[in-house]
Amino acid sequence: MRIVSIDSSLGSRLLVCEATGPTAHAPVRLEVLADAEQADSRRHAESLGPMLAGALADPAVAARGLDAVVAATGPAPFTGLRAGLVTARAIGRARAIPVHGVPSLDALARAALDELAAGGAGPDAVVLVATDARRKEVYAARYRARGADDVERLGELVVGPPERAVDLGGADAVAGSGAVLHPRIAGGRPVLTAGSGDARAQVRIALARLAAGEELGTEPLYLRHADVQMPVGGRR
Template sequence: MLLLALDTSAAASAALLDGDTVIGRFASADTRSHAEVLAPAVQDLLRDAGVAGPDLGAIAAGVGPGPFTGLRAGLATARTLAFVWGVPLHGVMSLDALAFEAASDPVAEGEFLVATDARRREVYWARYRGPEAPRGLPVLVDGPHVGPAAQLPELPVFGAGAGLYREELNAVDAFSTALPHAAALGRTASARLAAGMPLLDTTPLYLRESDAKVPGARKKVGS
């Protein structure tokens, strides 16, 4: 089944998959231009593969956790494409994509954490157990959460959040700059769909309120 995966929980990324095989991928290091780069990237991926949007079997979108603006841009793109092309849309927690990649490391045979930057000296994180047969997918044990790095359990930590706070966390060096990528997110979605496992809807996991605040009513000035 052809599947398009999108994630904007950190950097913007997109991937086109045929089953669990990635046939095209895109990633942008710019965390501030998700809306501008994602749609052209999808167009390029489909064109290069000779695939039309309605040919897709599904779209998978990362639902975070992540910042408000970035997640909103990616999910809006995914919902629009799914509606226009008449394609099923599924949500996948973005931290699951990191856990999927981490599961290939021997350190991840037991329990481990994945963490990404949440700014304000905090991280988004979740706790997993090593992959289980026959699906080969890591198992979510706890999370997602947002909080100070110093409050995380003392376990190996995969992801860029660990690289930022090495003094507080047991960072796995090979993954200390890793961000969620749509390719791993798509492989996670494909494996779950093939196994008949449920996926999420596309409700975003913000975990905290947006920094943007609605102005309050103006105070009256006494005469």
């Protein structure tokens, strides 16, 4: 299956990969065919179009069509998240292929749990993910692995000051851009992954959940209202 994956949770990342699995005996296997990234968190709309055009023109990609799109659904700042989802839906409509959504923190948790496992951690290891929500706040949740490719969220997904993340409970490690910005979340533990999403991990999660019969909607997880609000009432 050939998949384009878009994450606009912080900067913009887009990759096209060839994916197989999962099967009863093997996890998802990915071969990245094209990959583009830019770090500016305020240039999603300007960057995603050229990034997509470049990826689709790559000789490794152009020879065959796409089968699906996977996009991050947040939580993340409003404008970037919206740009990524609109781009994903546009590809899906133009090419008549399905579009699947995966929460950004789930993908980041999967990448962090992979790193923990590589370091010798057991299958019950827990990671606390905290990503930048601006306004000196973070989005946060705790996770453990669910199989080789998926994750299970432990408790609620919250937005608030760094103390809200700390109050979620214990963890073997921390991950995310919020933990980098607010070191008290880590409490002296190393921050495994410093981003706000992971375009590669979200493909693995999507395929694992689709294989389990789950539906992967693309409604964004905002958790709070946009910064700009419509005025109430008219002028006098």
